Amino acid sequence: MKLVLAILAVLLLAIASLFIGVSDVSLPTLLSSAPEDRPMQVLLISRVPRTLALILSGVAMAVAGVIMQMLARNRFVEPSTAGTVESASLGILVVTIFAPGLPLIGKMLVASLFALAGTALFMRILKEIPLRSVLMVPLVGIMLGGVISSGTAFFAYRYDLLQTLGNWTLGDFSGVLRGRYELLWLAAGLTGIAYIAADRFTVAGLGEDFTTNLGLDYRRVLTLGLSIVAMVTAVVVVTVGAIPFLGLIVPNLVAMAMGDNIRRSMPWIAVTGAGFVLACDIVGRIIRFPYEIPIGTVFGVVGSALFLYLLLRRNARLG
Numbered sequence: 001m002k003l004v005l006a007i008l009a010v011l012l013l014a015i016a017s018l019f020i021g022v023s024d025v026s027l028p029t030l031l032s033s034a035p036e037d038r039p040m041q042v043l044l045i046s047r048v049p050r051t052l053a054l055i056l057s058g059v060a061m062a063v064a065g066v067i068m069q070m071l072a073r074n075r076f077v078e079p080s081t082a083g084t085v086e087s088a089s090l091g092i093l094v095v096t097i098f099a100p101g102l103p104l105i106g107k108m109l110v111a112s113l114f115a116l117a118g119t120a121l122f123m124r125i126l127k128e129i130p131l132r133s134v135l136m137v138p139l140v141g142i143m144l145g146g147v148i149s150s151g152t153a154f155f156a157y158r159y160d161l162l163q164t165l166g167n168w169t170l171g172d173f174s175g176v177l178r179g180r181y182e183l184l185w186l187a188a189g190l191t192g193i194a195y196i197a198a199d200r201f202t203v204a205g206l207g208e209d210f211t212t213n214l215g216l217d218y219r220r221v222l223t224l225g226l227s228i229v230a231m232v233t234a235v236v237v238v239t240v241g242a243i244p245f246l247g248l249i250v251p252n253l254v255a256m257a258m259g260d261n262i263r264r265s266m267p268w269i270a271v272t273g274a275g276f277v278l279a280c281d282i283v284g285r286i287i288r289f290p291y292e293i294p295i296g297t298v299f300g301v302v303g304s305a306l307f308l309y310l311l312l313r314r315n316a317r318l319g
Contacts, residue, residue, distance in 0.1 A: 003271065010055070
């Protein structure tokens with residue numbers, strides 16, 4: 001029943017998102033206009049695709065975050081704190097330099113390969129260094145992401161592509177139109193695969209030895225999980241840019257209420273992720289109306305504040 005109420009709340013946010021913007025799109029104008037008139041065209045070409053993109057991105061990145069946390073066995077890991085987002089951005093830059101005419105699906109595949117390589121490198125580094133604190137894991141990921149991001153910025157500067165790179169990587173849904181967001185449905189399909197394999201990720205989160213003793217191939221589960229995370233991250237970054245802290249905050253908030261069983265908590269994670277993204281996008285559209293603040297900026301502020309809260313809460317509990 002509570003999940004149904006949460007879904008209804010997300011639907012209300014989605015409906016509100018359809019009617020917020022500079023163009024006059026309201027129920028009276030829609031009822032009094034023909035399908036070819038401006039209000040209906042704005043709704044179908046811009047508002048509906050944008051709202052769907054918000055929901056799909058929120059669901060996919062939140063689920064990718066919880067998979068990453070289970071595989072790394074750390075609550076403070078997600079694509080933006082593991083070098084995954086930065087690696088995907090590097091892949092986009094490589095495509096922009098060497099194959100600028102490549103279709104969007106091709107850019108996504110290249111970004112996925114770079115994201116997978118960066119994530120695999122992060123997991124490899126974790127195996128090679130002693131981790132005496134849970135905070136060391138995201139710190140290593142942030143440092144790795146910083147190194148990759150610096151290299152990306154250097155080559156973008158050399159090829160005069162800094163502004164283009166910024167447009168690609170800044171989370172912003174203002175440019176989403178019909179025909180330019182459909183790749184996100186692939187992320188929805190990957191989320192469905194993650195739900196089917198949820199029990200395997202839960203077991204893998206208990207360690208390689210435990211997973212092997214239960215008869216599962218740990219490396220196969222790890223590869224599946226990292227592939228889903230890499231492809232979801234690449235799809236979202238290529239389509240709408242990076243949304244920081246989403247995959248970290250949402251799973252932690254849900255885990256505080258429901259525990260670590262992924263199959264039980266994943267529907268809540270998906271709904272909460274969609275709700276957070278919708279709410280932050282609405283705030284960014286109305287706080288300086290008629291101008292718009294990108295959702296990457298809004299969620300960066302909100303997410304960093306919630307991240308600090310989670311850190312302080314953990315320290316207080318340990319103390």
